[in-house]
Amino acid sequence: MSKPDTVAALVDVLVDESRPGLSASERGVVADYVRSTLAGMPDYFRIGFRMLAMMFEIAPLPVHGHRFSYLAPAERQAHVQAWRRSRMGFRRSMIAFYTTFACYGLYSLPRAQDRAPAARIAA
Amino acid sequence: MNGQSEIETEILVIGSGPGGAVSGTLFAEAGRHVVMVEEGDHLALEAAPHFSREEMLLKYRNAGVGVALGRHKLAWVEGRCVGGGSEVNRGLYHRTPGYVFDDWRRRFAVHDLDLAGMTPHFEACEAVARVEYAGIAASDMSRRLQQGAQAQGWLAIEAPRLYRYDHDHRSGVKQSMSATFVQRFVAAGGALLPRTRIARLRRMNGHWIAQGSRRGEDGRQRPVTFRAKTVFIACGAVQTPALLRRSGISHNVGDSLRFHPMVKVVAEFDRDVNRPDDFDPVHQVKEFEPRFGMGCSISTPAMLGVALSGRPDHWQLVAERWRRMGIYYVQSGGGEASVRNLPGFEDPIVRVRFSQGDLSVLGEGLRRLCEALFAAGAQRIYPCLAGYPDLHSPGDLARLPDVLQASDGNMTSVHVFSSCPMGEDRRRTAANSFGKVHGTDGLYINDASLLCGPTSVNPQGTVMAVAHRNASEALTRRFH
Ligand SMILES: Cc1cc2nc3c(=O)[nH]c(=O)nc-3n(C[C@H](O)[C@H](O)[C@H](O)COP(=O)(O)OP(=O)(O)OC[C@H]3O[C@@H](n4cnc5c(N)ncnc54)[C@H](O)[C@@H]3O)c2cc1C
Numbered sequence: 001m002s003k004p005d006t007v008a009a010l011v012d013v014l015v016d017e018s019r020p021g022l023s024a025s026e027r028g029v030v031a032d033y034v035r036s037t038l039a040g041m042p043d044y045f046r047i048g049f050r051m052l053a054m055m056f057e058i059a060p061l062p063v064h065g066h067r068f069s070y071l072a073p074a075e076r077q078a079h080v081q082a083w084r085r086s087r088m089g090f091r092r093s094m095i096a097f098y099t100t101f102a103c104y105g106l107y108s109l110p111r112a113q114d115r116a117p118a119a120r121i122a123a
Numbered sequence: 124m125n126g127q128s129e130i131e132t133e134i135l136v137i138g139s140g141p142g143g144a145v146s147g148t149l150f151a152e153a154g155r156h157v158v159m160v161e162e163g164d165h166l167a168l169e170a171a172p173h174f175s176r177e178e179m180l181l182k183y184r185n186a187g188v189g190v191a192l193g194r195h196k197l198a199w200v201e202g203r204c205v206g207g208g209s210e211v212n213r214g215l216y217h218r219t220p221g222y223v224f225d226d227w228r229r230r231f232a233v234h235d236l237d238l239a240g241m242t243p244h245f246e247a248c249e250a251v252a253r254v255e256y257a258g259i260a261a262s263d264m265s266r267r268l269q270q271g272a273q274a275q276g277w278l279a280i281e282a283p284r285l286y287r288y289d290h291d292h293r294s295g296v297k298q299s300m301s302a303t304f305v306q307r308f309v310a311a312g313g314a315l316l317p318r319t320r321i322a323r324l325r326r327m328n329g330h331w332i333a334q335g336s337r338r339g340e341d342g343r344q345r346p347v348t349f350r351a352k353t354v355f356i357a358c359g360a361v362q363t364p365a366l367l368r369r370s371g372i373s374h375n376v377g378d379s380l381r382f383h384p385m386v387k388v389v390a391e392f393d394r395d396v397n398r399p400d401d402f403d404p405v406h407q408v409k410e411f412e413p414r415f416g417m418g419c420s421i422s423t424p425a426m427l428g429v430a431l432s433g434r435p436d437h438w439q440l441v442a443e444r445w446r447r448m449g450i451y452y453v454q455s456g457g458g459e460a461s462v463r464n465l466p467g468f469e470d471p472i473v474r475v476r477f478s479q480g481d482l483s484v485l486g487e488g489l490r491r492l493c494e495a496l497f498a499a500g501a502q503r504i505y506p507c508l509a510g511y512p513d514l515h516s517p518g519d520l521a522r523l524p525d526v527l528q529a530s531d532g533n534m535t536s537v538h539v540f541s542s543c544p545m546g547e548d549r550r551r552t553a554a555n556s557f558g559k560v561h562g563t564d565g566l567y568i569n570d571a572s573l574l575c576g577p578t579s580v581n582p583q584g585t586v587m588a589v590a591h592r593n594a595s596e597a598l599t600r601r602f603h
Contacts, residue, residue, distance in 0.1 A: 013469035018438035033176055040186025042470035092530075099432050107441070108176040 004069035006057045007035055013080045014102040016073070025110055033105035034098065052094045056083065128337075128347045132158040132314070135333055135351035137321045137366070140207020141568025141583050142590045143357030144300035144308065145248065149594040151313035158314045158349065160335070162358075163204035165317040168297055170372075173211075174421050184209050191363075191460050191475035195482070195529050197384055199536040201359055205317050206300035208359070209583060212537065213403045214285030214297060215422070216254045218245045219581035219588070223413070227575035233544030234556035237431035244588040251307060252298040252587070254283045257405050260290055263396040264449035265404035265419050271499025272417070277410035282418075283579065284405060293400050319347060324331070324354060324370040324566070331565060353602050355558075357570035357590070360539040364462040364572060365471035367543065367553075367560070374561060376543050376554040377462035380473065381577050382536035384481075386489055386508060386527065387420060389430050390501040395446040397422055404449070408495060413456060413579035415488035417495065420450040430507045442510025450507075451496060453488035456577030462542055485527040485534075490520055508533045538582050540571040558593040565602060569593050 002027050011031040022030075038049060057068045060079050064071055068079055083091040136147040139161040147159040163182065172176035179187040184203035191197040202208040221238035228236045261281060272279035285298035296302060309315055321335040331354045336344040350490035356363050364377030411417075420426065424445045431437040441448075460475035493504050497517045504514040509530045512522050527534075543553035545568075549561060558573055560566045569590045571582060578585045 005522045019437065036180050037188060040180065041188040041377075042185050042190075042472075044336045044465055044472060045188065045190070045472060083393075096433075100429055103428050103432040103437070104176055104425055106438075107425035 004057055004067050006053045006069055007031055007038070008103075009069040009076060010056070010080065010098055011102050011105075013073075013076050015106060016077070019106065020114065022106075029109060030105035031100055033089055033108075034101045038107050049094070049097075052090065128159060128345065128349065129350060130276070131350045132156055133351065134158070134353045134355065135160070135331070135349050136355045136357060137333065138162075138204045138207065138357035138359060138570060139300065139302075139305060139317075139386040139540070140202065140357060140359055140363070140570060141209050141300055141586045142207075142359075143355065144206065144209075144304035145590040146355050146357060146569045146594040147253075148304045148311065149591065149598065151308050151311035152369070153598050156408060157192050157308075158316060158332075158351075159308060160316045160319040160321060160349070160483060161205050161207075162320040163202070163207075163222070163317065164207040164317070165301070166210075167300060168302060169209065174423060174426065176425070178211060184362075185470065189473070191473040193460075193475040193477070195458075195461075195475070195477045197382060197458065197475050197534045197536055199382060199539055201361065201539065204301075204336075205305060205315065206302075208537075209285070209299040210297075210301060212583065213417075214299070214583070215282045215405065215407075215581040216285050216584050217282060217578075218242075219578055219585040220413075220580060223576075223578055223585075227546070229546075231544055231552055232548040232556075233546040233575065236556070241588050241592065242489075244591040245584065248584070248587040248591055252285050252303040253302075254285055254298070255288050256281055256283045257288060257402050259404055260293070261405050262401035262432065264401065264422060265406045267390075267396055267449065267499040267501075268404075268408065268417065268419050268451060268495060269406040271495035271497070271501075272408045272410065274498040275495055277408055278496070279406060279408045279410070280404050282407050284403070284425075286466075288402070293402070295402075308328050321358075321366060322369065323366070329564075339449065351404060351565075353565045353567070353597075355567045355569050355594075357559055357568070360542045360571040361462055361471060361473060362400060363568055363570055364542045364553075365464055367568075368462075368464055368471075372563070372566075374549060375549075377471075379541055379544060379551075380460040380462055380475075380539060381456065381541040382458055382475075383454045383456060383538040383577055383579075383582075384458050384477075384534050384536050385452040385486065386485055386506075386529065386534060387430055387450055388489070388492060388496070388507060389422075389427060389448055389450055390496040390499075390504040391444055391503040391505070392447050392449075392500055393502050397446050397449055408492075411488065411491065413454050413577070414484055415455040416579065417453050417488070417492050419449065419503045420452055422448060422450045432506060433507075433509055434505070453492045454538075455481065455484045455488060455562055456579060457484055479526060482527040482529070483525060484579045485529075486523070486525050489527065490523050493517075493520055493523070500596065538577075540574040540578070540582055540586075541576050543572040544570050544575045545573040545574060559597075559598040567597065
């Protein structure tokens with residue numbers, strides 16, 4: 001069994017909510033953007049988000065017998081919905097965060113191809 | 124330079140945003156030996172499209188993620204690159220209203236601060252970073268706000284920008300720090316060191332020792348030390364208090380961070396108002412300042428998508444109607460925050476408090492904004508606030524709560540200041556009237572941290588003019 005990729009799986013669900021036909025490579029671009037954002041966020045949030053992602057990943061185990069990344073698409077969606085509507089603020093916040101950044105990545109897609117890598121001015 | 128990584132200079136400027144760039148340029152042009160360090164990269168303005176995902180990753184601090192924690196959280200962003208916030212902002216420009224300076228002078232005992240005295244400093248900054256009006260080139264989306272406000276009998280204006288418009292080609296050049304002051308700084312012989320972060324300062328034998336690290340081309344951090352008689356800290360309103368506190372300086376440092384918190388709505392009109400090659404929107408409603416102001420935000424499909432991301436139908440909505448849509452905001456000066464370092468972490472934590480009064484000002488502002496947008500012909504308004512209803516007519520405004528009900532991420536800000544206020548009243552200030560840190564020698568703050576409170580207008584003009592005033596004063600006093 002491969003290593004679970006919570007971010008990619010979660011981004012997949014969020015993308016499916018609005019653009020189910022999006023290609024795998026474009027999904028990858030969105031997931032990479034979300035990962036870069038997670039890597040750049042303030043260090044104390046980063047640790048918090050890692051822990052949250054782990055909780056999110058393993059939460060379905062008792063009921064479904066599988067972690068989030070290994071669930072069937074419909075079950076994944078249901079899990080995201082449950083956290084989105086949860087009475088616990090941190091669960092809602094986590095989904096809101098991923099939704100915002102996945103959305104930004106998604107809407108930025110059409111223009112992504114025509115970018116040259118950033119040119120640095122001499123140090 | 125002593126050995127590999129100890130750099131000696133007369134003046135060290137930390138941070139190259141508007142505060143640092145203006146200070147460094149004045150010192151270099153006065154013939155002083157100046158090193159200006161900047162944590163972020165030195166990137167061309169066109170290194171990433173404006174307000175794009177790439178820009179967020181390249182030029183923003185923490186990839187654009189900043190959250191002030193508290194019962195009502197606030198998301199804010201700052202630049203992190205040569206030029207700081209001026210590289211990523213829209214450059215909407217105002218001189219500070221006279222009543223703001225009068226208030227600071229009175230409440231914080233700031234010497235020699237009034238509009239007449241500040242005018243030469245504004246003029247000097249505007250001679251380098253040019254300020255222009257879009258005039259007839261302003262977009263329909265931007266004008267709609269003005270038309271709606273005027274229909275209500277309210278004062279609404281076009282704000283000029285730090286921008287040189289090229290009306291013939293529907294383009295122009297941003298007058299960011301990297302395009303203006305930083306170039307003059309380098310031309311005058313100043314040394315600019317990007318990718319260099321100062322972690323802490325200490326005093327040794329009449330000099331300041333600044334310890335930090337430098338990121339090489341390979342991405343690896345190497346330690347670096349500077350030795351300077353005089354240090355100007357201009358790291359922005361969150362990082363300046365964080366650096367001072369890490370250096371053991373904490374008197375009134377990081378206790379009073381202020382914002383211009385804003386909430387947004389998306390308005391949909393009956394015809395196209397939003398075109399891909401439009402200039403950035405520029406109209407603002409002034410009628411209710413200083414309690415609250417209104418304006419129009421960047422409204423690209425990506426920004427609209429994020430603004431509407433709480434809705435299940437956002438993709439279709441944006442795809443079908445983005446040309447008819449614009450994002451508008453109301454902003455106040457409410458809320459107060461603290462900046463603290465957490466042991467073992469690099470990034471400071473910000474905690475914010477809003478009073479009921481703060482939230483009702485925003486609640487009222489939101490209603491007024493929607494009134495203006497309906498008066499401008501909006502067919503539908505989508506408040507970007509979880510749980511708020513879509514509004515289809517002015518009659519629906521009665522459904523808006525009087526006190527803002529903001530959940531996570533609904534309140535945002537791009538303006539931060541006042542974390543280390545200046546003035547002679549030592550009970551509430553961190554530095555004297557010209558930015559010299561109380562109880563120290565040769566240590567100055569010269570950025571948005573010094574402002575005593577919200578400017579009510581866009582703050583960069585104030586940051587630059589105050590930095591110009593303080594740097595001129597330091598030169599006159601020979602840094603004593
Ligand atoms: C998206 C956005 C839009 C905005 N729109 C407008 C607008 O239209 N009009 C307006 O007037 N204002 C606007 N602002 C606000 C304006 O940009 C700021 O008020 C202004 O940049 C503040 O200047 P500063 O010098 O205090 O700090 P900054 O601009 O934040 O510069 C500080 C610099 O110091 C560097 N630094 C921090 N810590 C260290 C360290 N330890 N070592 C070395 N370097 C360090 C940072 O990387 C940064 O580059 C906007 C800001 C943003 C982010």
